[in-house]
Amino acid sequence: MTHVEHSGIYRLGDERSVHRLGYGAMQLAGPGVFGPPRDPHMARAVLRAALDAGVDHLDTSDFYGPHVTNQLIREALHPYPKELTLVTKIGAKRSATGDWLPALSPAELTQAVHDNLRNLALDVLEVVNLRIMFDRHGPAEGSIEEPLTVLADLQRRGLVRHIGLSNVTAAQVNEGRRISPIVCVQNHYNLVHRNDDALIDTLAREHIAYVPFFPLGGFTPLQSDTLSEVAASLGATPMQVALAWLLQRAPNILLIPGTSSLQHLEENLAAAELILPPTAIAALERLGGGRSLDAAG
Numbered sequence: 343m344t345h346v347e348h349s350g351i352y353r354l355g356d357e358r359s360v361h362r363l364g365y366g367a368m369q370l371a372g373p374g375v376f377g378p379p380r381d382p383h384m385a386r387a388v389l390r391a392a393l394d395a396g397v398d399h400l401d402t403s404d405f406y407g408p409h410v411t412n413q414l415i416r417e418a419l420h421p422y423p424k425e426l427t428l429v430t431k432i433g434a435k436r437s438a439t440g441d442w443l444p445a446l447s448p449a450e451l452t453q454a455v456h457d458n459l460r461n462l463a464l465d466v467l468e469v470v471n472l473r474i475m476f477d478r479h480g481p482a483e484g485s486i487e488e489p490l491t492v493l494a495d496l497q498r499r500g501l502v503r504h505i506g507l508s509n510v511t512a513a514q515v516n517e518g519r520r521i522s523p524i525v526c527v528q529n530h531y532n533l534v535h536r537n538d539d540a541l542i543d544t545l546a547r548e549h550i551a552y553v554p555f556f557p558l559g560g561f562t563p564l565q566s567d568t569l570s571e572v573a574a575s576l577g578a579t580p581m582q583v584a585l586a587w588l589l590q591r592a593p594n595i596l597l598i599p600g601t602s603s604l605q606h607l608e609e610n611l612a613a614a615e616l617i618l619p620p621t622a623i624a625a626l627e628r629l630g631g632g633r634s635l636d637a638a639g
């Protein structure tokens with residue numbers, strides 16, 4: 343059994359399941375997710391190693407680079423194994439200097455789907471997350487009807503199989519589900535950033551996947567004495583504990599930790615086999631503001 347198989351599986355779309363531990367490809371572009379990586383050979387090696395290790399869920403976007411990450415995925419992995427689920431996102435674009443800007447107009451969304459298809463060399467995108475950009479730094483209320491209707495039209499035209507939402511509020515998830523089936527929600531969540539606790543539980547009851555971005559803390563990985571102490575007591579690394587905590591947090595959580603390093607990839611995938619005892623979970627719960635163990639199911 344590979345590490346990844348220990349993470350279990352979860353449905354993503356009508357007829358597909360993925361292992362709960364996948365891989366996020368954002369870190370493969372250049373510094374600041376802009377331009378090419380310093381070592382494209384290594385970036386492709388990380389992608390191949392992920393698949394060799396059993397990863398079957400890969401998260402990307404054409405605005406990483408832009409275009410660079412998708413092109414690396416195509417170069418490294420095409421033709422794709424049939425069990426691989428590639429998930430991409432649209433709704434943002436990059437300025438000439440690398441700023442992240444909204445790109446939610448009908449023309450921009452349509453262009454983004456075609457950019458993803460071309461750069462990934464696909465005829466249909468398995469899952470497309472609509473990344474809401476009302477506030478770049480976090481979810482902000484406002485109707486998502488207009489952009490989501492555009493994406494649902496692209497789905498009807500056969501270019502997109504399933505739709506997800508990213509950087510959204512619970513109200514936007516509800517609004518979205520009235521417009522189109524939603525198979526996943528991708529928001530910022532980790533051990534110390536737990537705004538979505540209630541949303542995760544709601545989505546679990548509805549059998550919708552929740553895919554935390556920044557599962558390790560993002561560009562500045564999590565640092566905490568408690569996390570380090572728990573890790574040391576278990577003979578694991580802090581990042582492994584952070585991932586194992588997410589896996590036990592709710593059955594609908596799918597992980598897409600990002601790394602540009604083969605060593606970190608191996609370390610992160612091994613987290614699927616780490617079982618956290620109740621004392622460790624209790625200590626870690628305090629990092630997130632003391633959510634009760636009963637509610638953590």
Ligand SMILES: NC(=O)c1ccc[n+]([C@@H]2O[C@H](COP(=O)([O-])OP(=O)(O)OC[C@H]3O[C@@H](n4cnc5c(N)ncnc54)[C@H](OP(=O)(O)O)[C@@H]3O)[C@@H](O)[C@H]2O)c1
Nearest residue numbers: 366367368401555556557558559560581599600601602606
């Ligand atoms: N929907 C959205 O708005 C959104 C936003 C951000 C990200 N995402 C997606 O979510 C995925 C995950 O997020 P992320 O990559 O930004 O953040 P992350 O997974 O929380 O953390 C990545 C950072 O942690 C480091 N790291 C990874 N494994 C490590 C380990 N074992 N030990 C020490 N450091 C380690 C990486 O550096 P090294 O490269 O040196 O390992 C990188 O700096 C992305 O790849 C992307 O697909 C989505």
